[in-house]
Amino acid sequence: MSSMKRRTSLKVLCAAAAVMMAGGALADDPLKIGFVYVSPIGDAGWTYQHEQGRQAMQEALGAKVESKYIEDVPEGGESERVIRQFAADGYGLVFTTSFGYMNPTLKVAKRYPKVAFEHATGYKSAKNVGTYVARFYEGRYLAGIVAGGMTKTNVAGYVAAFPIPEVVRGINAFTQGMRSVNPDAEVKVIWTSSWFDPGRESEAADVLIAQGADVVTHHTDSTAVVQAAEEKGVWAVGYHSDMSSYGPKAQLTAVRHHWGDFYTKTAQQVLDGTWKSENVWGGIKEGMIDIAPLNEAVPEDLVKQMAAAEAGIRDGTLHPFQGPVKNQAGEIIIPEGEVMTDDQMVKMEYYVEGVQGNLPD
Amino acid sequence: MDTFTAIVLATLGAGTPLVFAALGELITEKSGVLNLGVEGMMLVGAVCGFAVAADSGSIWLGVLTAVAAGAAMALVFAVLTLTFQANQVASGLALTIFGIGLSAFIGLGYTSVALDGMDPVRIPVLSDIPVVGPLLFGLDPLMYLSFALFGAVTWFLYRSKAGLLLRGIGEAPDSAHAIGYPVIRIRYLAVLFGGAMAGLGGAYLALVYTPLWVEEMTAGRGWIALALVVFSTWRPGRVMLGAYLFGGVTILQFHVQGLGIDLPSQLLSMLPYLATIFVLVLISRDINTIRLNAPASIGQAFHPSN
Amino acid sequence: MRIRIEPRAQPSRLMGWLSPLLAVVLTLVTGFLFSAFLGMNPVDAFHAFFVAPVDDLYGLGELGVKAAPLALIAVGLAIGFRSNVWNIGAEGQLTFGALVGGGVALWAYEMEGAWILPAMILAGALGGMAWASIPAFLRTRFNTNEILVSLMLNYVALLCLSYLVHGPWRDPEGFNFPESRLFSESAMLPVILEDTRLHAGALLALVAVGLGWVFVKKSFIGYQMQVAGLADTAARYAGFNRKRMIWMGLLIGGAAAGIAGLCEVAGPIGQLLPSVSPGYGYAAIIVAFVGRLHPVGILLASLLMSLLYLGGESAQMELGLPSAVTGVFQGVLLFYLLAADLFINFRIRGATPQGLRSPSKPAEASS
Secondary structure, three states: OOOOOOOOHHHHHHHHHHHHHHHOOOOOOOEEEEEEOOOOOOOOOHHHHHHHHHHHHHHHHHHHEEEEEEOOOOOOHHHHHHHHHHHHOOOOEEEEOOHHHHHHHHHHHHHOOOOEEEEEOOOOOEOOEEEEEEOHHHHHHHHHHHHHHHOOOOEEEEEEOOOOHHHHHHHHHHHHHHHHHOOOOEEEEEEOOOOOOHHHHHHHHHHHHHOOOOEEEEEOOOOHHHHHHHHHOOEEEEEEOOOOOOOOOOEEEEEEEOOHHHHHHHHHHHHHOOOOOOEEEEOOOOOOEEEOOOOOOOOHHHHHHHHHHHHHHHHOOOOOOEOOEEEOOOOEEEOOOOEOOHHHHHOOOOOEOOEOOOOOO | OOHHHHHHHHHHHHHHHHHHHHHHHHHHHHOOOOOOOHHHHHHHHHHHHHHHHHHHOOHHHHHHHHHHHHHHHHHHHHHHHHHOOOOHHHHHHHHHHHHHHHHHHHHHHOOOOOOOOOOOOOOOOHHHOOOHHHHHHOOOHHHHHHHHHHHHHHHHHHHOHHHHHHHHHHHOHHHHHHHOOOHHHHHHHHHHHHHHHHHHHHHHHHHHHOOOOOOOOOOOHHHHHHHHHHHOOOOHHHHHHHHHHHHHHHHHHHHHHHOOOOOOHHHHHHHHHHHHHHHHHHHHHOHHHHHHHOOOOOOOOOOOOO | OOEEEEEOOOOOHHHHHHHHHHHHHHHHHHHHHHHHHOOOOHHHHHHHHHHHHHOOHHHHHHHHHHHHHHHHHHHHHHHHHHOOOOOOOHHHHHHHHHHHHHHHHHHOOOOOOOOHHHHHHHHHHHHHHHHHHHHHHHHHHHOOOHHHHHHHHHHHHHHHHHHHHHOOOOOOOOOOOOOOOEOOHHHOOOEOOOOOOOEOHHHHHHHHHHHHHHHHHOOHHHHHHHHHHHOHHHHHHOOOOHHHHHHHHHHHHHHHHHHHHHHHHHHHHOEOOOOOOOOHHHHHHHHHHHOOOOHHHHHHHHHHHHHHHHHHHHHHHHHOOOHHHHHHHHHHHHHHHHHHOHHHHEEEEEOOOHHHOOOOOOOHHHO
């Protein structure tokens, strides 16, 4: 795949044909929409944000749509049955919200060409399978600015699950953001090898704090890191959801995901018969990502700096990976005056300057 | 706080839920019963404790509820295996499946709640002594409780008449029965104690360690507790040692990572399990160690008429 | 009057059939009360749980897709359990079988040929056996408890797979996501029922059930192993080799679990993922006991267990029940099934007054 946001004209034609059939249900019947969630919904985190999006969509479209979800569906072979069940039950649109549903979604989609599928975070699409993902890194960069301005020790701690490109990109963007306001800032990373284990996440955060980090963030699925920061009296940056209720003093801000607009728009397109398979990669500008209200302790000039960067990203004048970008060895990857392409970002397999330690294979 | 103190404190914290659950399972197994449902009992303890603490505002009431909830789960297991003579391995696994579901169900309304957790004791002046101060006089109350329970369990097993009886029943239930001891009743008590302790371990996770409730938050610690009991060759002192070793390996692994040393994390995560197997082999090579400490009748159903 | 539980001289054949029925009836009653408590129509709940998942061909196929690995593993485990070999490491053996067999598929991904699939199955079996041979060796050589070793190895196997899929074996075109390549057509088990996912692994499971039956009922070594399980001393007197029993029990269980793991990756999944089993290795232990270690019982128990899983999903979809409720319900049914087995080997009586009780048999069973 060369780009995540790309439409080939051929694909558009095929998809339009496919969807005219999909959307062509009787106007009176509500469009049935299924959501497949990888974990229980809970109160914060990845799946919670998708559920928020579903509710927003349901509210916006009212009686025109009827949506259901199935939570806690394991990735791999199990999910195919659930996805197929939606398709077989006359659902016109199915959102599969975890990377591991990629191949099962494609398999089911082949069998049900009239149903529209949207798969989150994957890289394979088909004429009736679109993909969508957010430019999480834009939010990470902004959060990095706040962290860089607030740190006294110049060390931030990052609790991460697995070294896949999306996570590495977030670490790098956060580091870039920190160093844009604080060139001495460094980021320490601890891998927990698990998306979800509150105990380990908490332990990892404690270790980072003991090693000198006075601001911590995470790319794992619980609120444990923010809570650990609250207890230890250091700053935290939440992820997925606003976690300020778990760390009212500690949370500087949080990088929030917002799927509601995308879900509403997609459902409306299917209703109108205009849906086509796309690879959507939306960020600040599209409203898929934003920054939760900043902690009151953040000084005015830092707030302004962050807001200026946000405006820059929104209007395209600023890019988190804007040259010169250096890797850990100090070699220039993106020269002055250029920005990293989507293609380069997708394949990010290295740390930028300022991240400590080696990236595990 | 210096790094050493931080590592030791973190190790104690990581080990404490394991200490509770493993000491409880130790007593259960000493009576000759193998309860593989520790994970399920911990989860139900955690969620019940959290729910009550959140609703009542009292952490200690939560802790008590967790103890009761763990014991209630153990009672189900006891009825199945001791009264209904069901297979212990299968019943324990079923108890875990049940506990995961039940805890998730009870916890549905509590995932959004944040608790303050438990403040460390911090004895004035003494806890300000460098290194020793925070380690001896600045821990949280449940850690002190875990030390006390360790003492109590050790005393009970090796110094009390009841402990001798318990070990006798685990060793040779038929002989104990022939002399006239109520084997089944004592096993009931041992299983209930194991459940109560597992509930306490769950409470430590949900109320102190990461004060929150999320589904399956024990993340396999119940299984580790089971391993620790065997790792310890059924001796309380080694249970403590094993629990802190296990906790310490995780913490050290994180420290190593934070310092930027490069090792595949999966390999590091394997270490505790491989270490347990290694120790198991070492201790079981010497048949006498096993014979002295392992309850001979473990896992076998007992019916008084046999 | 107190209730007394007395052993039967012979296991009751009648109760052997009645006890699972009793358990199902009790579960239905519990489910009825439970759904009423949650404010649902119990008939709808029953329909969603037990009928809706299998009301079409695809659903029946799915029933088989999930029952096949459970039956296959449980038949293998039961042979060990009968001789008191406590292998609870089937999850790890499954994972390692999937790893080795899947490794063959990845190695041969550019090749074609009818030999690939049999080679994979063989590799899967050998992988499972290799993993099971660790507890067998440690048990026979060092007397190390096989319950704990096999349990610990579950985690180690999972981490091995995780390492390979995150690192050396990940799809070179997969943007570093932790997945292997998709297996080629030659490395996939054929689907045996059109329009479903039911694959040839289900046939392997049936063959295993048949072999298990022959092994238990007809073969001398099966008889030996059972005797060895029933009474250690008796077996030793009869000159049976306990070490051989342990090896046999673990290796057969490991081979079955390894094949089941291979069938998962070469069947419904079609590639190697960081986790290839939703806990089949643990569920199969329960299946083995619910099926009372008998191959035919295991077959039925695996279908029931499979239906419980499917019912849980269907109840979420049709009734909006949270997934948590399913776990509770599964647990309750398993408790009843395990408890009901009491009636096969024991009878329940109202006890006679104190004076008539034999002094050597105090009534603690009634507590």
